[in-house]
Amino acid sequence: MISIRKEQIGDEEQIRIVNTRAFGQPAEANVVDTLRKNCLAGESLVALDGDKIVGHILFTPAVIEAERKEIVGMGLAPMAVLPEFQRQGIGSKLIRTGLDEMRKTEQPFVIVLGHPEYYPRFGFVRASRYGIVSQYPNVPDDAFMILVYDQAALAGVSGIGKYRAEFDAAM
Numbered sequence: 001m002i003s004i005r006k007e008q009i010g011d012e013e014q015i016r017i018v019n020t021r022a023f024g025q026p027a028e029a030n031v032v033d034t035l036r037k038n039c040l041a042g043e044s045l046v047a048l049d050g051d052k053i054v055g056h057i058l059f060t061p062a063v064i065e066a067e068r069k070e071i072v073g074m075g076l077a078p079m080a081v082l083p084e085f086q087r088q089g090i091g092s093k094l095i096r097t098g099l100d101e102m103r104k105t106e107q108p109f110v111i112v113l114g115h116p117e118y119y120p121r122f123g124f125v126r127a128s129r130y131g132i133v134s135q136y137p138n139v140p141d142d143a144f145m146i147l148v149y150d151q152a153a154l155a156g157v158s159g160i161g162k163y164r165a166e167f168d169a170a171m
């Protein structure tokens with residue numbers, strides 16, 4: 001039985017292992033460790049099988065830089081499930097729990113850079129529909145997505161969707 005809870009002190013090493021094994025490299029785990037030090041805002045959730053951490057998802061503040069204003073919402077990244085636990089619905093459970101929290105905390109939007117076949121099932125659409133593009137060059141149009149909770153806040157806003165600078169190290 002898989003349960004989801006917020007990250008707690010003492011989870012750091014297992015979260016590192018989950019990200020490193022899921023991505024097959026340490027870059028994303030390093031970003032998570034850096035963000036833990038630098039950024040108190042956001043949400044970090046873990047998926048547990050008993051007391052073993054098998055999945056992790058992180059939301060940190062992200063901005064849309066428009067011509068005359070900047071809107072702050074959240075960025076989903078990274079998300080990781082241990083390879084032997086993938087395709088069992090754990091990633092979906094992490095996303096749904098995280099998005100519930102984003103809605104409750106009244107985030108105007110969540111951006112994600114990821115698999116275009118995966119995120120639309122949670123309500124994400126291409127960010128380009130809103131005239132929003134990724135800060136990173138060479139990102140395919142369908143891979144940069146947004147879920148808008150506050151349509152009014154986004155009305156007439158187009159520009160660059162930006163994750164925190166710590167993510168640059170993994171790009």
Ligand SMILES: CC(C)(COP(=O)(O)OP(=O)(O)OC[C@H]1O[C@@H](n2cnc3c(N)ncnc32)[C@H](O)[C@@H]1OP(=O)(O)O)[C@@H](O)C(=O)NCCC(=O)NCCS
Pocket residue numbers: 022023078079080081082085086087088089090091092093113114115117118
């Ligand atoms: C992406 C990831 C977190 C999904 O976790 P999960 O627990 O397997 O997800 P779920 O079981 O809820 O959903 C499985 C769905 O994920 C999608 N998916 C998983 N890996 C995928 C991949 N590499 N490319 C495209 N889609 C993928 C599939 O659509 C699959 O749906 P299906 O079972 O209907 O085919 C997990 O596969 C993972 O850790 N991958 C490596 C790291 C990564 O790529 N992170 C996300 C960056 S955007």
